[in-house]
Amino acid sequence: MSKKENFLKGFLKENPIFVFLLGMCPALAVTATFETSLGMGLLVVFVLTGSNIVVSLVKGFIPDQVRTPAYIVIIATFVTVVKMLTFAYAIELYDALGVFLPLIVVNCLILGRAEAFASKNNVLDSTIDGIGMGLGFTFALVVIGVFREFLATGGIQWGVYLPFFVDAPIHLFTLDWIINLFTDGFIIADYGLAVFSLPPGAFIALGIILAGFQFKKSRQIKRELEEKKKLIAERKRQALEKKKEKALAAAKLAKAGE
Amino acid sequence: MSFTVFATAIISAMLINNVILMQFLGICPFLGVSKKSSSAVGMSAAVLFVMVIASAVTYTIYDLVLYPFDIPYISTIAFILVIASLVQFVEMVIKKFSKPLYKSLGIYLPLITTNCAILGVSEGNITGIWTETMPYWEGLFTAVSVSVGTGLGFGLIIFAFSSIREKLDGSNVPASWKGVPISLVVAGIMSLAFLGLAGII
Structure with a gap:
């Protein structure tokens, strides 16, 4: 596997949430808005990369019987670091994530990567794997977050939970901009589907997105089957032609012999 | 320490702030073990058992060790280690003293270490x-009541969901919705129903 493939596999082919269904708890709990999902994703990137590096560095020293507790301690250390950093620099995000910040420890994705990849590969590959898989996880969270926030409020906000680059919360995009070209004084937030920012909406939104993925996958499988059928038909045709040619050649030989 | 505290904690943890449908803890066993109602019952019994012991132990550690010595910031590391070793210990004790209980709970116990509901409740x-x-005993009583309520709520939802899922297996679902997507939508509708219970306390 090349380094580029190693980095890109986490986005679609081996996406932790959409394909492997790992780490579903944060995928449902913190994706009410775009910002909280992005923040959670970046924290997971940090923890995953750090734990992958350390695990691949110490893989020779840890006895095989106690490796899972040892990995959990390494992960818990990085989670504590992240918890303190978030508390210091983004207190709004800390409050919004709540109990799901310490719960990064039991995210199956991180322990799974430590067990399946970092304990068998060198430091560079493990780092690339950690960043790639973490960004794949972030990508999935952001897709769900944008879907939910857009349906709930009709726009995407920035600056409420991640107060960087701006002084006050701003809208990255809202439907108001388009609708107000035609009418005046329309506020899309009054017509949002508020249920999508509540717990039931999380389940339904993730269900819809996963159904989309399955639809794409089933179509791909169908296409592959059709291609296979075509290939088999082509081979059969070729074999038949060869047989005919052989028979013709034999007939010619027989004629020449006469 | 009174019955009111106990009842309030149980009702609010079991029905209003349900651990699966409102707090999203323990989604993995919710989707993974809920294919048959027998395994759902076994799993929820194991979770209730470990959750009560784990929250009593972790609250004791926090109140008597971490807080007085001013090191609450290592709570995450301490808790996950305590829970992981506690699960192993409980497994050994059950194996030694009660063979039938071990037979019914045994295969679910190792899965519980990575169940985020336990660490989440702690x-x-x-x-x-x-x-x-709060004095120590009062806090401990509250923690245990909350964990009993949470465990019961987990069991209630996972059992109801597994019954729905058994029925769903025989019904005609479109190909792209089969499996996890339709289960998530069903869970969303259950969650909507439980949203109506908000505000009864």
Whole structure:
């Protein structure tokens, strides 16, 4: 596997949430808005990369019987670091994530990567794997977050939970901009589907997105089957032609012999 | 220490702030073990058992060790280690003293270490109960009541969901919705129903 493939596999082919269904708890709990999902994703990137590096560095020293507790301690250390950093620099995000910040420890994705990849590969590959898989996880969270926030409020906000680059919360995009070209004084937030920012909406939104993925996958499988059928038909045709040619050649030989 | 505290904690943890449908803890066993109602019952019994012991132990550690010595910031590391070793210990004890219980719970116990509901309840206890103002026994009683309610809520939902899922297996679902997507939508509708219980306390 090349380094580029190693980095890109986490986005679609081996996406932790959409394909492997790992780490579903944060995928449902913190994706009410775009910002909280992005923040959670970046924290997971940090923890995953750090734990992958350390695990691949110490893989020779840890006895095989106690490796899972040892990995959990390494992960818990990085989670504590992240918890303190978030508390210091983004207190709004800390409050919004709540109990799901310490719960990064039991995210199956991180322990799974430590067990399946970092304990068998060198430091560079493990780092690339950690960043790639973490960004794949972030990508999935952001897709769900944008879907939910857009349906709930009709726009995407920035600056409420991640107060960087701006002084006050701003809208990255809202439907108001388009609708107000035609009418005046329309506020899309009054017509949002508020249920999508509540717990039931999380389940339904993730269900819809996963159904989309399955639809794409089933179509791909169908296409592959059709291609296979075509290939088999082509081979059969070729074999038949060869047989005919052989028979013709034999007939010619027989004629020449006469 | 009174019945009111106990009843309030149980009702609010079991029905209003349901652990699966409202707090999204323990989604993995919710989707993974809920294919048959027998395995759902076994799993929820194991979770209730470990959750009560784990929250009592972790609250004790926090209140008597971490808080007085001013090191609450290592709570995550301490809790996950305690829970992991506790699960192993409980497994050994059950194996030694009760063979039938081990037979029914045994295969679910190793899965519980990575069940985020256990760590989530322990972490929720230390943020929800004010150690400074409460005596130790009162805090412990509250923590145990909350964990009993949470465990019962987990069992209720996972059993109801597994019954729905058994029925769903025989019904005609479109190909792209089969499996997890339709289960998530069903869970969303159950969650909508439970949203209606908000505000009864």
